[in-house]
Amino acid sequence: MSRTVLRGRVFSFLRAPQDLDDRDSYVYLEDGAVAIEGGRIVSVGDFASADLADATIIDHRPHLIVPGFIDLHLHYVQSQMMASYAGSLLEWLNSYTFVEEQKFSQQGHAEAVAADFFDNLIRHGTTTAVAYCSSHPRSVDAFFAEAERRNMLMVGGKVMMDRNAPAHLLDTAQSGYDDTKALIARWHGRGRAHYAISPRFAITSTPEQLEMSRALVAEHPECYVQTHLGENDAEIAFSMELYPNAPDYTGIYEDYGLLGPKTLLGHCIHLNHRETAVLAETGAVAVFCPTSNLFLGSGLFDRERLAKAGVRLGLATDIGAGTSFSMLRTMDEGFKVQQLRGQRFDPLASFHMATLGNAEALGLAGRIGSIAPGRDADLVVLDARATPVMRMRMATAETLIEELFLLQTVGDDRAIAEVYVSGARAKSTLGGL
Ligand code: GUN
Numbered sequence: 001m002s003r004t005v006l007r008g009r010v011f012s013f014l015r016a017p018q019d020l021d022d023r024d025s026y027v028y029l030e031d032g033a034v035a036i037e038g039g040r041i042v043s044v045g046d047f048a049s050a051d052l053a054d055a056t057i058i059d060h061r062p063h064l065i066v067p068g069f070i071d072l073h074l075h076y077v078q079s080q081m082m083a084s085y086a087g088s089l090l091e092w093l094n095s096y097t098f099v100e101e102q103k104f105s106q107q108g109h110a111e112a113v114a115a116d117f118f119d120n121l122i123r124h125g126t127t128t129a130v131a132y133c134s135s136h137p138r139s140v141d142a143f144f145a146e147a148e149r150r151n152m153l154m155v156g157g158k159v160m161m162d163r164n165a166p167a168h169l170l171d172t173a174q175s176g177y178d179d180t181k182a183l184i185a186r187w188h189g190r191g192r193a194h195y196a197i198s199p200r201f202a203i204t205s206t207p208e209q210l211e212m213s214r215a216l217v218a219e220h221p222e223c224y225v226q227t228h229l230g231e232n233d234a235e236i237a238f239s240m241e242l243y244p245n246a247p248d249y250t251g252i253y254e255d256y257g258l259l260g261p262k263t264l265l266g267h268c269i270h271l272n273h274r275e276t277a278v279l280a281e282t283g284a285v286a287v288f289c290p291t292s293n294l295f296l297g298s299g300l301f302d303r304e305r306l307a308k309a310g311v312r313l314g315l316a317t318d319i320g321a322g323t324s325f326s327m328l329r330t331m332d333e334g335f336k337v338q339q340l341r342g343q344r345f346d347p348l349a350s351f352h353m354a355t356l357g358n359a360e361a362l363g364l365a366g367r368i369g370s371i372a373p374g375r376d377a378d379l380v381v382l383d384a385r386a387t388p389v390m391r392m393r394m395a396t397a398e399t400l401i402e403e404l405f406l407l408q409t410v411g412d413d414r415a416i417a418e419v420y421v422s423g424a425r426a427k428s429t430l431g432g433l
């Protein structure tokens, strides 16, 4: 089996950092060697002591080798409708999203969008994403087939939605169940594919559909569950009208047995004390989507309150309400949201969240999210001097922390020098932009 050794500055977390001085929370090697064989990392250490016998050496100095970024919530079927002008969530959904997603019933459309979508993930350094597909099973087939072609670890699922959207987008409680069962059988556990049972949100699912979702979750504890929660005031009010017996929005999903450690809840901005406690108790993950929350004016995620209550957290772009595929841009906007809340979100915390933190949220920290022997070789090479402005600022940067903060504050896809997926070069083989 051929062996590749990447040489460069290596940075990877061991656990969540407590603060900026928490040097023990990560590994940093000034001149490191990451050895890869058969798509896996086999050793990590100083280059000077690396076993280089029969190895192909790729020298990435002076760049920083970090784990591939993980995006915990996005809609691949909304790739072509980013930057659609609207005032708030429900207007945006009705004016553009539900129109766009209908295109996925057409032969060939999903395949074309999926190819572009994965190219863009790679360009931005994202090696794993958790995606909503459209309500059409073929959109899920296209998603996982493209991921498989690229050997990428992906999580995805067909959105189930049986009301409050155009007829061409709707399934029924029964067809949503049947299609989801067939897709799980076809894809879950095949190569690097993981299925997410995906009732879109309470507004677009009847009680019958949430009942069917409960059955799916009970029958498939191996799968993830994803939905939206507490994003917007009008969304919450409408949800409570539709489910008048629930104590609150979270209570709707709770009543249908949808909350657990494999549940990923997009947004979680507007949650009361009880809801926060329920998330902490069930181990469900609250996914922070800063560029989307700012774009739709949804509100400011209260990271500190949720973390203090013991809620597990994740970070995501939420394409297409999100405004960038880049997890660097996402960290930057996340930092600004926390600033407006009077809270700190330091660069160690944000880099942790985009790598090991999100891997832990998926329960996949043994496979992805860090650079250590036995992990899948999904890696990103970061160039903190990628643009003239970055070069100018790097001339005065003296510490790793300054470099990380610069990367997240002004970095984007230009700062992604190379991406490795399962040990193979992925960005430089994409061709031109
Ligand atoms: N809530 C239900 N569907 C969606 C969606 O597609 N995007 C966002 N941001 N929120 C949602």
Ligand code: ZN
Pocket: 073, 074, 075, 228, 266, 318
């Ligand atoms: Zn979403």
